[in-house]
Amino acid sequence: MLIEKYSPLEGKMLSIMDIEGNIVKKDLMPQIKDEKILELYKMMLLTKIADTKALQYQRQGRMLTYAPNRGQEAAQLGAIAATEERDWLVPAFRELGAWFYKGVPLEQVYLYWYGSEMGSKFPENVKMLPVSVPISSQINHGAGLAMASKYKGEDHVTMAFVGDGGTSHGEFHEGMNFAAVFDAPLIVIIQNNQYAISVPRHVQTKTKTLAEKAVAYGIPGIQVDGNDIFAMYLAAKDAVERARKGEGPTLIEAVTYRLGPHTTSDDPSIYREDSEVEEWSKKDPVERLKKYLINNELWSEERDQKQIEEYEELVNATFKRVENSGETPLEDIFKYHYETMTPILEEQLKEYKSNLEGSEK
Amino acid sequence: MLIEKYSPLEGKMLSIMDIEGNIVKKDLMPQIKDEKILELYKMMLLTKIADTKALQYQRQGRMLTYAPNRGQEAAQLGAIAATEERDWLVPAFRELGAWFYKGVPLEQVYLYWYGSEMGSKFPENVKMLPVSVPISSQINHGAGLAMASKYKGEDHVTMAFVGDGGTSHGEFHEGMNFAAVFDAPLIVIIQNNQYAISVPRHVQTKTKTLAEKAVAYGIPGIQVDGNDIFAMYLAAKDAVERARKGEGPTLIEAVTYRLGPHTTSDDPSIYREDSEVEEWSKKDPVERLKKYLINNELWSEERDQKQIEEYEELVNATFKRVENSGETPLEDIFKYHYETMTPILEEQLKEYKSNLEGSEK
């Protein structure tokens, strides 16, 4: 297996494509159909645009809050592209590209950040959990999903995301260990974007890499250039195959960078230098894949421009719908706590409604 | 440093003395004065006797409950002997030898297992926390103690104990990572006694050793023959020196075996074979050190016999005192919740007292 050849303890990091879009490790270049690469590129583009727009809306006071993905698109899409529709996705909260790939409609994404629970009620065929705000707690869910797939004899795998900061949490440890002990088909992707809000990666932990934390669970871990979609895909593909074959979980560290703020309430200029952002901008994963496509005559600047315009319209139209979708109906805040509403909740809802009617008179 | 030469990832385990008490790694044999070795042996003996007696008392219905240490005496005493009076000890709940070394009176140990909080109020000079029943939560306390020592510019180190089962817990992970990130002078001793109640070590985690979990924190980890007091001492000494010099924490896995039940409410015959117990009995750390002492003419069977008798008397007399120490005074269950009793507690205590008086009439 490739993963075993890339031990993070030996300081190895997997990368295939350079920042100019050239395939420098030809032997490792995964077999992906050109159409799929194009599809992935378009999703990166959509992610980028949806992201940029969300920030704009928020600055205009129209969007509630938002956690940008800019710069991390390849880590998200490269990983998820190695899974199939039948596989589960367990998000942290910053994997927009992966959500799109799984089929979450943009409208729901925006609904979520606009402050509506309906943003987390994905279509039935979208095998993805809602966002997990409590950092790392989702890793245990991922372990459980994967254990259940194994129990049922299905060959479905689960892919879970977490951040660099999340690796310090006890729930990360427990979830990883559960998955390992039960050989659960779980792939955990650490999006190491160098910061947990303002806290840099080196304050989070003393290890040289995050991938080497896999050692503590007796499973393979690999560090990957997270801005290289092919490297991410290859590592994830390997991990997915291992999992499907019953060989248990894998930990993948995607080395990447959050180009934007942590969320719209964050001011990154407090804790990081512009020069650092500039350095990483040169490694922009979207640009990199675009160069690859153009180099290989699969894409052109004109098509890019047209695609961008198309997506911008789509995004604007979608957001308008979200903006006009009204507030949460009163019943909705009561009715989903239990399958059947308890008498106490019924009573509270009734009382509130009658008050509302009273005050409308 | 020795520790760096014994990487658990390379399958190395430190051991110095064989089961016949012969020093097989002469070059590693630590410099310990004969008197200190004798003192440690006597503590092992006292530990063994206090242990065996406690089980007997419990079987006789006189002791409430008890968690035996038999078989683990070298792991406990070898480690703690590398520390000084000024250092902190953070126990899990099964380190009787280490508690004795720190100066906890046997009477208090018995009081604790007899069911009294007074068993945890150690003399002021005993720098040891009370038993931590919630598994692994004490590692975070250890990190904090060590961080405070560092903050104060003191060269005190903290030694914390945990079991093999405890390594699966999120609190273990968080505490180890805190200590590592802040270069806190913390030494964590895993007493890998092969079981967490009924659950064998290999069900707890997939790693080959527990020492290699140190990799996840970017700190050294070493696996040691936990029934070899010299090996334990050497590894701990190294770790203590590192810590004192400001080089941060070390993880030491003591490979040992609990010869007795988990606690007095446990029946180990349900989950393990007699043959396994027999195998490990041959490695009995007390016997092993005794052989060393006799081989080196520092001790004799007669002295051993006399010492045992002496300790048995001491232990019996101590337990009698505990048995006759009466019940917890009513005030005591109220008065230690806050420095100053709250009005509500005063009221509740008063009411209860007046009821008692009422019913006595």
Added chain:
Amino acid sequence: MALMNILNTVNHTLDHEMERDNTLVVYGEDVGYEGGVFRATVGLQKKYGKDRCFDSPLAEAGIVGSAIGMAINGLKPVVEIQFSGFILPAMNQIIAHAARMRNRSRGRFSLPMVIRAPYGGGIRALEHHSESLEAIFAHIPGLKVVIPSTPYDTKGLLLAAIRDPDPVIFLEPKRIYRAFKQEVPEEDYIIPIGKAKVIKEGRDITVVTYGAMVPQVQEAVKQLEKEGISVELIDLRTISPLDKETIIKSVQKTGRFAAVHEAVKSFSVAAELISTVNEGAFLYLEAPPTRITGFDITIPLPRGEHHFLISPEKIIKKIKEVVEF
């Protein structure tokens, strides 16, 4: 029908339902091979295999968190927390996730899962082995909190909990795990969650209790009846959602009220019960409702535990105070 104590009944009920429903999985610390430290799951691994009843690593957030994942993915996990004091490391999973997954996903994901934990004092145990934390769970929307007091109820309530589409915290009164036996039917039956049981009708005072306190209160009531005080005794069975109707109806009849539990007094289940009585039967109240509960202290270790535990005498005395008010 067979004579069983509460502990046997837990085992019998899990067995019963594992037989019927092969999506049921049972796990936790020492739960598999050994059958649990109380032997509540003994024999299940042998009968149903290691896939369906197994030991987990020592990690409560892992146990509850993985159960959440399993429940989403088609299984019905029934997990054991060895003692209710050790549920604390799983609080994040229980409160932030188990209680909320349905609401968060607007009904898409439900969590048919049960968290079993022996609770309460009186077994002369070490620290953290005697906790009564039901008030905390009851405060959290999205959870159900069930506590049986008899073998018969244990089966009916545990089956209801397992078949409930929502997460249930099932607290077992370990003090009376083996205290007495009862005929427990072999067949399937459900005792609905959310309904209290009027154990005994009475005129002078309504006394509400649950779990391990039920036999203590029954003892007290026997005594009181001899002295001519007629008690209406209610076993809550479910702490949340609370069966307000039964309680209020009773107090409207008796005009007096006492709540009995072992947990500490302040910010407790008893406080909720008194507020509920105020809201629903204020005009009927002839005396201040009273709390017969633990003190506001950490439950003492065994040599002081008797100061804390609630005896029939204490209950009698307090009830008389209310009746004679």
Added chain:
Amino acid sequence: MALMNILNTVNHTLDHEMERDNTLVVYGEDVGYEGGVFRATVGLQKKYGKDRCFDSPLAEAGIVGSAIGMAINGLKPVVEIQFSGFILPAMNQIIAHAARMRNRSRGRFSLPMVIRAPYGGGIRALEHHSESLEAIFAHIPGLKVVIPSTPYDTKGLLLAAIRDPDPVIFLEPKRIYRAFKQEVPEEDYIIPIGKAKVIKEGRDITVVTYGAMVPQVQEAVKQLEKEGISVELIDLRTISPLDKETIIKSVQKTGRFAAVHEAVKSFSVAAELISTVNEGAFLYLEAPPTRITGFDITIPLPRGEHHFLISPEKIIKKIKEVVEF
């Protein structure tokens, strides 16, 4: 004296005490370099160095657990939990250890530590950023739970919390972090923990509230006074230990009672208050005491949050019901 809002006052008070007492250390997620996501600790690292104000790894049990160790070893840690919803992973440390170390060690080890966390809704935030969990902490013996409602009180209470030899959960009403300013004296002063404040005397009803609800209730009271209803308004300041005396004395005077908080209704602080009033002022009560609280639901995301939050109108309506009963 300087004009400050609550947030500035937290910062000022920490600064004040760090200056005075070099055993005080301040840490938590993003607390050091950046000065906290709300900027409550801004400037402290620069002024006092990285040893005294620093960023911790992302791990709440680690934060609280290490603070326990530090407190035992001579420091006074004041740790921040970024939002009160993220205190859940630290529950084990708080309930099993912080609350018990003194009792467990029979007074040998005390824990002079403060856990600060912004609490409550109304800031249009994501899930888990709007929690009100005070009832849980108040239920646990050994903890103190303090919630200020003004800048002036924030300084006095936070200084009291820091100097308290026992652990204090200090919940900050983030909804009104920046809502208004007050003159806050430069000098040292303490507002004692465990004492409620009678904000305004009145005749017709006692209303008890705390934290972010205080301004809402004050708004309501103004309106009610205009309509001739005289309210005695009490700000609890400390949730636990509860100042029963002040509350009971007030209700003995007014004969009517309402408790207002944002947290859910059941098994809540309001339930405790009503029980307390029953125990201490039953014979004075002229109407059923009432709870003006959140519904028993998870606080909705922003697009539905207005349904949940408690407006002055709602308070007025409910208070009138009690007064006109």
